[in-house]
Amino acid sequence: MPAVAFVGLGTMGSATVSRLIETGHEVHVWNRSPEPVERMRALGAIPLGSVAEAFRIGTVFSMVADDAAAESLFTDDVLSAAPEGAAHVNLASLSVAATRRLASAHRMRGIDYLAVPVLGRAEVAAAGALNLVAAGPEQALKRVEPVLQSIGKRTWYLGDDVAAASVVKIGVNFNLIHTLQALAESVTLVEAAGIDPSVFVDILTDTAYTGTAYTGYGRLIAERRYSPPGFTVGLGLKDLSLVESAAADYDVVLPTVPTLRTMFEAAIGAELGDADWSAIAEVTRGLAAQHSER
CATH class of the missing domain: 1.10.1040.10 (N-(1-d-carboxylethyl)-l-norvaline Dehydrogenase; domain 2)
Known part of the structure; x- marks a missing residue:
């Protein structure tokens, strides 16, 4: 299973990480507060020192609360330090405008950006039975499909326009x-x-x-x-x-x-x-x- 980084360990993020670990993924995690990181470490996750460090893993998944949280974390400074070929899969529910801004910022830095908001509560995530609504570059979606299959029962691909998701x-x-x-x-x-x-x-x-x-x-x-x-x-x-x-x-x-x-x-x-x-x-x-x- 490919190694992934995961940013944001609220209720949904933690449930999703626990599912990834359960299905054999190597998961590197970051969160603003340390308590969820320690809980995930106990399950086998590997703590990260920063969001920028998360991109060094290659594929970053995120689940943060809202537009402001997402845009405060995935800044130009963070994105400019990302290695070539990095990808970011945003699992959170964000506004159409913020989704477009984030996709543009990632694209300018050569990072694939996928909007993949999830349908289901934490218990559904923990069971790997989420529905996933995906939009963005199709080749990037194919790259992360093995990870998505671990957390979801179906992925609905809506095309290149990230706002669609x-x-x-x-x-x-x-x-x-x-x-x-x-x-x-x-x-x-x-x-x-x-x-x-x-x-x-x-x-x-x-x-x-x-x-x-x-x-x-x-x-x-x-x-x-x-x-x-x-x-x-x-x-x-x-x-x-x-x-x-x-x-x-x-x-x-x-x-x-x-x-x-x-x-x-x-x-x-x-x-x-x-x-x-x-x-x-x-x-x-x-x-x-x-x-x-x-």
Whole structure:
């Protein structure tokens, strides 16, 4: 198995690295804070001293929180020190604009850049069952395919334009955000009628809605089980911001976005920013409670 470097050891990054180690890869890791590095070292990963050092391995995978984190790490100074033939596979959800900027910066330094945002939570990554949405140079994708096969069940190649991968991932997350709010409203309604929300979710997901978003998030909302988070409210608001910027990039109007932003911002205002993003349901429950008190 080829050696790879991995930058960013949050929940998803750590799960992905653990899967790579489990499948026999030599993985060199870097993270801003040392604790995740030590956890991965215990599994067999090799610590790196810097992001620049990561490129000396040849192939760098990254999973960082947002545009600002990615662009603060993969700077011109870092990229200019990369050896000839290096490649960077960005697994994170970034904006269309940032994806294009990063691809351009890498291209100017002779580095192959692939946008490969992942679909699935940490437990899916750890099981090697992610869906991978890929765009960028096809020859670079073929080079890293053995690594991608270790973490994903399918890779969807969308062509050379790296922005295509970002906008598809943004579109998927927008559907998930709508799912969370639809679940929040229907659960709040049946609770008000005195119905056990867990029973309602079982009925819902055994008949009309059998997808994993409904079965998984429905139970979290019904049981108010928002910790530990698989994906936080704060990150959900970041993804909603990506939706807003993508809509502006492609000149489309998404009428529900302002309302969804209100829900996420209200959840953060209620100190739920670090809870699982399904906790936006508590905003709808709170609105129902306020109304009943009038």
